[in-house]
Amino acid sequence: MLNIASANRVHSARERLLDAAAELFATRGFQAVGLRDLASCLGLQAGSLYHHIENKQSLLFELIESALSNLMLDTMRRLKSARSAREHLPIFIKTFVAFNFNERHKLALITREFANLDEEQKQQIVQLKNSYSSLLSKIIAHERGEKTNSGGDTCPTTHAVIVILFGQSQWYALESTESRLTKTLTNLVMCLIAQSKKNREPAALQRTFEHSSGR
DSSP states (O other): OOOHHHHHHHHHHHHHHHHHHHHHHHHHOGGGOOHHHHHHHHTOOGGGGGGTOSOHHHHHHHHHHHHHHHHHHHHHHHHHTOSSGGGHHHHHHHHHHHHHHHSHHHHHHHHHSGGGSOHHHHHHHHHHHHHHHHHHHHHHHHHTTOOOOTTOOOOHHHHHHHHHHHHGGGTSOTTOOHHHHHHHHHHHHHHHHHHHHHHHHHHHHHHHHHHHTTO
């Protein structure tokens, strides 16, 4: 049985492994990094890594899965602290930007290395992405004064916002501050939602007219 000191050393070694893998995969690319590279970075023999991981692909999956799960949980926790529904969208974006700054390497894995997972792993990650998108869809529906889609489908506006949030990490200036990026993205998303609401109004009026005229 491991004593506390030994358990802490094992935990510390695994945390160091996860941090090093996230950085190497993000900066060099998953395919370009071998287990020997990872072991060398940690000052270990390649074979010793198998005490902590099954293989390189399972390590990538763990990094992406844990990153998305933590983002989802942190977002939900912060949303619960909101004083009103009007605060939900700014909180959602602020939480993502904090993730963007604090977990930049893991964000890069989510956006660039998904293709390197196997099909079963991809399905699990897609489920997490869908849950995150559904959370945003409910917020956007409220902003547009619409009923929440009970089926959990995400609207085109939600997809666009998700692309903006995750995509900006690929091109936005690194010298931007967290508060500045939060403000920029919040304003951009609010404008996008307002425009989508405006575009839907003529169609809604047309459906109302057709219904009242018996068409």
